[in-house]
Amino acid sequence: MMSDVRTIRVKAMTRVEGEGALHIRLRNGRVEEVQLNIFEPPRLFEALLRSRAIEEVPDITARICGICPVAYQMSSVHALEHALGVEVPAELRRLRRLLYCGEWIESHALHVHLLHVPDFLGYESSLALAKDFPDEVNRGLRLKKHGNQLLEVLGGRAVHPINVAVGGFYRLPRRDELTPLVSDFEWGLQAAVDATRWIAGFDFPDFERPYDFVAVSHADEYAMCEGPIRTSDGLVIDAVDFDQHFCEQQVPHSTALQAVRRDTGRTYFLGPLARINLNREQLLPVARRLAGEIGLEQPCRNPFKSILARCIEVVQAYAEALSILKDYRPDALARVPYEYRAAAGAAATEAPRGLLYHRYEMDANGLVTTANIVPPTSQNQSQIEDDLRDYLPAVIEQTDEQIAQACERLVRSYDPCISCSTHCLKVTLERA
Amino acid sequence: MMNGGCLFVGMGSPYGDDCVGWVIARSIAGRLGDEFTVRCARSPAVLLDWLDNFDELHVCDAFVGNGAVGTLRGWDWPAEEIELARFQGSHDLSLPAALALAAQLGRLPAKVRVWGVAVGDHASFDSMSAVIAARASEIVDQICGALGHA
Numbered sequence: 001m002m003s004d005v006r007t008i009r010v011k012a013m014t015r016v017e018g019e020g021a022l023h024i025r026l027r028n029g030r031v032e033e034v035q036l037n038i039f040e041p042p043r044l045f046e047a048l049l050r051s052r053a054i055e056e057v058p059d060i061t062a063r064i065c066g067i068c069p070v071a072y073q074m075s076s077v078h079a080l081e082h083a084l085g086v087e088v089p090a091e092l093r094r095l096r097r098l099l100y101c102g103e104w105i106e107s108h109a110l111h112v113h114l115l116h117v118p119d120f121l122g123y124e125s126s127l128a129l130a131k132d133f134p135d136e137v138n139r140g141l142r143l144k145k146h147g148n149q150l151l152e153v154l155g156g157r158a159v160h161p162i163n164v165a166v167g168g169f170y171r172l173p174r175r176d177e178l179t180p181l182v183s184d185f186e187w188g189l190q191a192a193v194d195a196t197r198w199i200a201g202f203d204f205p206d207f208e209r210p211y212d213f214v215a216v217s218h219a220d221e222y223a224m225c226e227g228p229i230r231t232s233d234g235l236v237i238d239a240v241d242f243d244q245h246f247c248e249q250q251v252p253h254s255t256a257l258q259a260v261r262r263d264t265g266r267t268y269f270l271g272p273l274a275r276i277n278l279n280r281e282q283l284l285p286v287a288r289r290l291a292g293e294i295g296l297e298q299p300c301r302n303p304f305k306s307i308l309a310r311c312i313e314v315v316q317a318y319a320e321a322l323s324i325l326k327d328y329r330p331d332a333l334a335r336v337p338y339e340y341r342a343a344a345g346a347a348a349t350e351a352p353r354g355l356l357y358h359r360y361e362m363d364a365n366g367l368v369t370t371a372n373i374v375p376p377t378s379q380n381q382s383q384i385e386d387d388l389r390d391y392l393p394a395v396i397e398q399t400d401e402q403i404a405q406a407c408e409r410l411v412r413s414y415d416p417c418i419s420c421s422t423h424c425l426k427v428t429l430e431r432a
Numbered sequence: 433m434m435n436g437g438c439l440f441v442g443m444g445s446p447y448g449d450d451c452v453g454w455v456i457a458r459s460i461a462g463r464l465g466d467e468f469t470v471r472c473a474r475s476p477a478v479l480l481d482w483l484d485n486f487d488e489l490h491v492c493d494a495f496v497g498n499g500a501v502g503t504l505r506g507w508d509w510p511a512e513e514i515e516l517a518r519f520q521g522s523h524d525l526s527l528p529a530a531l532a533l534a535a536q537l538g539r540l541p542a543k544v545r546v547w548g549v550a551v552g553d554h555a556s557f558d559s560m561s562a563v564i565a566a567r568a569s570e571i572v573d574q575i576c577g578a579l580g581h582a
Binding site for chain 1: 474478481532538
C-alpha cells in the first residue's frame with residue numbers, strides 16, 4: 001500500500017526573536033515527525049567567559065540578547081554573588097527588581113502587541129493590525145517605551161545596559177531621575193489593565209496539556225531574582241541544585257540544547273504562564289484581581305493563554321515599579337565590596353520567557369574558570385515540539401498553509417528567543 | 433505637537449561595517465545646526481519611541497545591495513529601493529518595517545530620508561573595513577551638503 005506522506009515546512013518562522021524553522025512530517029494522517037529547527041549559529045558564550053574577570057560577566061552575558069539583557073545580567077550577578085557570599089542590601093535589591101520590571105514591560109509589550117495579537121485577530125503582521133487597531137498598537141508601543149525608559153535611567157541605555165555590577169550597581173540613579181517617570185507609569189498601569197481586558201476578549205483555541213510548570217518562587221513577593229525553583233508536581237529545590245534535577249541534551253536538528261527533567265525524562269514548561277500558575281498568590285493585588293476578573297484559570301494549562309499571563313505580568317511590573325519609583329531614596333552604597341576567593345555559585349532568575357539558570361566557578365584571582373548558562377527558550381524547545389505533536393491531530397485536515405500558520409501560532413505562544421538559545425551548543429572536535 | 437525639529441539617527445552596532453551609521457551620526461553632530469537632534473540606535477524599533485515632535489527624519493544605516501562598497505545612497509520614504517536594500521540585522525523590526533509601522537500609525541514625520549551606505553555581504557566583528565573607513569568623511573560631507581550644512 002502506498003503511504004501518504006505530507007511534509008510541511010515553515011522555512012523561516014516569523015514574529016519570533018531570532019531565526020528558526022519548523023519541520024513536520026505526516027504519514028497516513030498521523031504525525032510522524034516534528035522538529036523545531038534552530039539553525040542560528042552557536043555563539044559559545046560559556047567559552048568566551050573563561051579567564052575573564054568576574055566583573056566583565058554581566059556585561060558580556062548581556063550581549064546574548066538584545067531583548068532580555070537584564071535577565072542575563074541578573075542571573076550572572078546573583079550567581080557570582082552566591083559564590084562570593086555577598087548579600088545585597090534591601091534598597092539595591094529593590095532597584096534590581098525595578099530594572100527587571102523595565103525589561104518585563106518592554107519585552108512583554110513588544111511580544112503581546114507586535115508579535116502575538118495579530119494571530120488572534122487574523123492579521124499577518126503588526127503592520128496590518130495597525131491599520132485597523134492604531135490606538136491599541138500605539139498603546140502597546142507606549143508601554144514598550146516606558147520599559148525602555150526605565151532601562152535607560154537605571155541601566156545607562158535601553159539595549160545591553162551597562163550599569164549592573166557584581167555587588168550592586170556602578171552608579172545609583174538620583175531621585176530626580178526616577179520621579180519624572182511616575183506620571184507615565186501611572187498612565188501605563190491603567191493602560192496595561194485596559195490592554196489585558198481587550199485581549200481577554202479574544203477567542204482562544206481549545207487546547208490543554210498536562211504540563212509540568214517550573215518557575216522560581218518566593219514566599220513574600222512575585223519571584224524575579226531570588227527564591228527556590230518550584231515545579232507544579234511539588235519539587236522545591238535551591239537553584240544551586242538545578243543540574244541535579246534538570247539536564248540538557250543535544251539533538252541533531254538544533255544548534256540549541258534541549259532540556260528535560262532528570263528524574264522523569266519529561267519536558268517542562270517555563271514562562272509567564274508557569275509563573276502565574278505557581279506564584280499567583282504573590283501577585284500584587286491589582287494584578288491578582290485582574291487575573292480573577294478576566295477568568296484566568298488556576299492553573300491554566302492552555303498555552304495559547306500565555307498572552308494573558310504576559311499581560312498580567314505587565315500590570316504586575318507597572319504596579320511594582322510605581323511603588324519603587326514613588327518612595328525611592330538613594331542608598332549611600334552603590335555596591336557591596338567583596339574579596340575574591342576560589343568558589344562556585346549558581347542562580348536562577350525569571351527572564352521574560354522563563355527561568356534562566358547561570359552557574360560559575362571562579363579562581364582566587366577573580367577569573368572565571370567555568371560557566372554554564374541555560375536559557376529559557378532552549379528549555380522550552382522540546383516542550384514546544386511535544387505540544388505540536390499533540391496539537392496537530394486537531395488541525396490535520398486543514399491545508400498545509402493553515403497547518404503551518406496554526407503551528408507557528410502555537411510556537412509564538414512561548415515567545416521563543418532563538419538567539420538566546422543558541423549560545424549553548426556543545427561542540428566536539430575530533431582530530432584524526 | 434511638532435516642534436519643527438529634525439531627527440538624524442545613525443543605526444547600527446559597534447561591529448565591523450555595521451557601525452558606519454554611528455560613525456556618520458557622531459561626525460555629523462557637530463556640523464549640523466541646532467534644529468537637528470542626532471542620536472544613535474541599535475534597533476530600528478526604537479525610532480517609534482523617538483519620532484514624536486519631529487517633522488523631519490533622517491536615518492543612516494549600512495545596507496547590502498547594488499552598488500560598490502562605500503557608495504552612499506539616499507532615498508525619500510516611501511521608496512521601493514528601501515524595501516529592496518538589505519539593511520543589517522535579523523531581529524526585531526527591520527528599518528523598512530519600523531518606518532512602515534510608524535507611517536501606518538500616522539506618526540512618521542512629513543519628510544523622511546534614508547541614507548544607506550553600501551557594505552560588503554559579510555559580518556565582521558573587528559573594526560570598520562578600510563574601504564568604509566576611508567570613505568566615511570566624504571560621506572559625512574555629502575550628507576551635510578545635502579542638508580545645507582556643507
